[in-house]
Amino acid sequence: MDAANYISTLDSVAPIGEQPKEASYAIIDLASDPDFMSFLYGGQNQEPIEWWSLFEGSCWQASWFNGPVLVDLRSSEAFGKQVVSRMERRSLGVLIGSSLGASDLLQRSQQWLFCMDSSQERLLRFYEPRMLAALLCVMDNSQRESLVLPDERLIWHDGQVWRSSAPSRKGGFASKTNNIVISDEQLQLVxxxxxxxxxxxxxxxxxxxxxxxxxxxxxxxxxxxxxxxxxxxxxxxxxxxxxxxxxxxxxxxxxxxxxxxxxxxxxxxxxxxxxxxxxxxxxxxxxx
Known part of the structure; x- marks a missing residue:
């Protein structure tokens, strides 16, 4: 593929957008922002903020403080704005607009996190904002539609610009996430x-x-x-x-x-x- 096609595919699959005004959830990489939990605890003094580790129940659970956490922003508008601002200063995660409940979204996120190896020894860091656009580009349509359901949207700052997942071409169904696999061949294109x-x-x-x-x-x-x-x-x-x-x-x-x-x-x-x-x-x- 030539350079022009790489660029056009990137901008089609993960178009550049504006700073988001709101989001339902965020997945934050604690390894990229070791101070985030202190920041979150400070926010909890002002309003209720729930969060869950994506490593919960896995062999990585003991290292949760260096892994991704799902943060519920639906009842925390002020804190959500602070998260958006923080994302512009460092590459720390992805925002999610979704109508799903937190437990369902957590389950889907965990499935994607461990979709490369059933032994859970390898992680797909899909929430990494410098990788997400490239990952979406190497996925096939069914994989993208499983990662981002028709009524959902991923939004992230890649260190330069805000990007988002392109709208799904399908609608009105819940994409199944069983047996998700991202192949080594796909990862080589990232x-x-x-x-x-x-x-x-x-x-x-x-x-x-x-x-x-x-x-x-x-x-x-x-x-x-x-x-x-x-x-x-x-x-x-x-x-x-x-x-x-x-x-x-x-x-x-x-x-x-x-x-x-x-x-x-x-x-x-x-x-x-x-x-x-x-x-x-x-x-x-x-x-x-």
């Missing part, structure tokens, strides 16, 4: 979609240098995917590759000097990037 989401933020950051491109987000993702093909995996390395492309042009890696550096497999990724960053600006690319 990183590309995560890069697609990251590309938007980098396109915004470098917008002055990208003003001449028809679709800066697609151009940035093309550079990221290109860098990964050369063995660069860390986001910091991908950004360094992006800056090289901004300085030298799209095809800089085809120029003789850069090509020679990239072919030196005994050098680490950081060493190759450092060597290329030390090269003089090229006026025209001469391919090998």
């Amino acid at each position: 990183p590309a979609y995560r890069l697609a989401a990251e590309s938007r933020g980098y396109a915004f950051y470098y917008e002055n240098q990208l003003s001449g491109y028809e679709d800066p987000v697609v151009w940035v993702l093309e550079r990221f995917l290109e860098a990964k093909n050369f063995g660069f995996s860390k986001l910091s390395s991908l950004e360094r590759w992006l800056r090289l492309a901004l300085l030298h042009g799209d095809a800089f890696h085809c120029a003789t000097g850069f090509h020679e550096v990239l072919s030196q497999e005994h050098l680490s990724a950081s060493e190759r990037l450092e060597a290329m960053e030390g090269m003089r600006k090229i006026a025209n690319v001469t391919t090998v």
